[in-house]
Amino acid sequence: MKKIIFFHLLNDYSGSPKVLLQVIEAVAKKGFEAELYVGGGAEGGFLSSAPCVQKRYFYKRFENKYLTLLSYSLSQLILFIKLLRYRQVSAIFYVNTLLPFGAALAGRVLGIPVIYHIHETSIRPRPLKLFLRWMVERCSSKNIFVSHFLARTESFTNIESRVIYNSIPQDMVSSGANHVYPYASGNKFNVLMICSLKAYKGVNEFVRIADLLSGQQDIEFDLVLGASDSEVDDFFSSVTLPDNLTIISRCKDVIPYYQRASVLLSLSKPEEWVETFGLTILEALSFGVPCIVPPVGGPVELVSEDKEGYLIDSNRVEDIAAKLAFLHKNPEVCFRLSEAARVKSLSFSVDNFESDVIEVFNGV
Numbered sequence: 417m418k419k420i421i422f423f424h425l426l427n428d429y430s431g432s433p434k435v436l437l438q439v440i441e442a443v444a445k446k447g448f449e450a451e452l453y454v455g456g457g458a459e460g461g462f463l464s465s466a467p468c469v470q471k472r473y474f475y476k477r478f479e480n481k482y483l484t485l486l487s488y489s490l491s492q493l494i495l496f497i498k499l500l501r502y503r504q505v506s507a508i509f510y511v512n513t514l515l516p517f518g519a520a521l522a523g524r525v526l527g528i529p530v531i532y533h534i535h536e537t538s539i540r541p542r543p544l545k546l547f548l549r550w551m552v553e554r555c556s557s558k559n560i561f562v563s564h565f566l567a568r569t570e571s572f573t574n575i576e577s578r579v580i581y582n583s584i585p586q587d588m589v590s591s592g593a594n595h596v597y598p599y600a601s602g603n604k605f606n607v608l609m610i611c612s613l614k615a616y617k618g619v620n621e622f623v624r625i626a627d628l629l630s631g632q633q634d635i636e637f638d639l640v641l642g643a644s645d646s647e648v649d650d651f652f653s654s655v656t657l658p659d660n661l662t663i664i665s666r667c668k669d670v671i672p673y674y675q676r677a678s679v680l681l682s683l684s685k686p687e688e689w690v691e692t693f694g695l696t697i698l699e700a701l702s703f704g705v706p707c708i709v710p711p712v713g714g715p716v717e718l719v720s721e722d723k724e725g726y727l728i729d730s731n732r733v734e735d736i737a738a739k740l741a742f743l744h745k746n747p748e749v750c751f752r753l754s755e756a757a758r759v760k761s762l763s764f765s766v767d768n769f770e771s772d773v774i775e776v777f778n779g780v
Contacts, residue, residue, distance in 0.1 A: 419449040419507040420777065422468070423495070423519040425475060425488075427454045427461035429642045429668065430612050431695040432535045434462045435562070435582050436512045439533070441467060442770040443777065453498075453519065455491050473498060485544075492518030502526060508780055511556075514539065514548040520555035529557040529780045537569050538616075538689040557780060560773075563714035566692040578776070581717075583769035584699050591671050592702035592761070597754040601676035605635045605744045608677035608705070610670055610696045611684075613643035613651055618683025618730040623657060625681070628737040630658040635744055637661045640673055670696075674703040678750065679743060682709040683730035691715050701761040706743070706753035708736060724757040 420443055424436055440463075443450055450468035455475030463470075475491035478484045495518035499509075502522070509523040509530045523530035532552055539545035552559070552572060559577040561567035567579050584592075600606070607626070611617040619639070626637040637660055641648060648665045657663070664673070674680075680700035684691045693714040697707050701718065707725035709715035719725045728736050743750050 422452045423516040424512045425515040426456045427463040517551040524555040533560045562693040580772045597704035609681045610640040616688035626661040627658045701757040704754040704758040
């Protein structure tokens, strides 16, 4: 049986390492020998608990984007050199996201099959994205896309590809199945957003929506961020936060927040960042939480208008605030959306995800 060697750039609590952890767990169940190379993320993330041998390589982010680009380029050179020792090894290189191109290049040089798991389309600057696509074209044996939208947007003509929808961990599936949607937990209508601390994720829009509804005492907002306390303080240093907003940083267990949520917001700004799937959306659906999401990209494969939630551009903050006020006053609508949300989540099972992943490996 071939060894599978996984590669990821930054270990944190965002979606792509979370999905990679599930892939590694799936191959571990089947008895594959596995290793993981990960750069950066010294403070930990989802991959810290991956059931395989873990090896680190250099990568560090800086506030200065040019220093970060230099660090990234150096990290991939170091990774490439490290991997030359696999010259005589029968293996598969599994590159998670477009970013660890050093692994793909090493695979091409060594004649080792390379599988890309592609999660993203909004990479800046554009020359970097064009370069990373060129590396895929030259090095990849097979591509996995997380949605049909992404497969259409980032298609590669001469490379075999397939769509494997993300799923959620079994423990979360069980928690969602046993959860009773509360509509208003503790007599509070709770609006939730979980995301990384980036302006293009709609963080500022979420704050504005909370401020617009600050006069309604029984509506509260939870913003769960994949960031440290100091990063949160720096980001909001010049912002007056409304009293109805609670910010939670570096949260390892998001289940309690889904359990009390009335509505989930996903507010990525399409002109800057198009969501290619929306893992937090799927997680919310599994708890029966209605979602308001962007009308483009992967989210439209999860949410239909007035069925599991609503499709509203994040720039329309007044419309989103009005929709939340409407849902707050109409619990029967919330319960209807909740039931549809729970049914929709069943289409994205862990079993399907794991069997599809293993099928990819068996076909290489």
